[in-house]
Amino acid sequence: MPLPLSLALLFVSLLLLFFSQHQTLAKLLTLFSFLILFGFSLLPTAYHLAKPLERQYPPLLDPEQSLDYILVLGSSGINDQKLPITGRLSATALSRFSEALRLYYANPNASIVVSGSAFGDSKSHAQLLQQLALAFNISEQKIIRLDNAQDTNQEALQMSAIIEGKKAALVTSATHMPRAMSLFKKYQQSPIPAPAMYLAKENSKELPSYNYIPSAYQLYKSQIALHEYLGLLQQWLVSNTTSK
Secondary structure, eight states: OHHHHHHHHHHHHHHHHHHSSOHHHHHHHHHHHHHHHHHHTSHHHHHHHHHHHHTSSOOOOOOOOOOSEEEEOOOOBOOOTTSOHHHHBOHHHHHHHHHHHHHHHHOTTOEEEEEOOOTTSSSOHHHHHHHHHHHTTOOGGGEEEETTOOSHHHHHHHHHHHHTTSOEEEEEETTTHHHHHHHHHHTTOOOEEEEEOOSSOOOSSOOOGGGGSOOHHHHHHHHHHHHHHHHHHHHHHHHHHHHO
């Protein structure tokens, strides 16, 4: 998370600047904090961090795949009952669901598997996704809920048991797809990747110059990509530790 990291460094530098004799170190930490915040807030940085993750698996352009299951990995949401169901789910969850809906309309005999724990909320993420599916007139008999999955590893484990011997598509964010597929392969399953919510998009024309001004949105994209790289590193470390 570049923002908390840069703020932490800035805080330490201010302490050193005002309450110690380490003025040179304080200035270096301030500069380093600025460079982190500035660098990760730029479009080229966010683009080049996200693209290698997102392009490992191509988009599923042909939705007609004779699917038995459409697996939708959980994201986030808050069960604010004053809002419609579309307002309770995050943009990431809505993007993933829209891809799942596209696949479902092309494969109407498929069942949709939704997942995600409540994490202290009054409804699980899977319940929110089920409610959204029902709002789009998907039969309740076509929806399978996994209410207790708390991370991608648990989702992969539970979903792998469901799709054994069946044809399934896996819907998650494009940046998250490499880590998710790696976990499914760990459980001897290889669903068809169906990436959603691309962050590193390409334009055939030159973008206006204001797109290159540092922004919170680009910082957010950098954070998402860095999260996935750290997740992949964690998987590699765990795999190598357990194998020994």
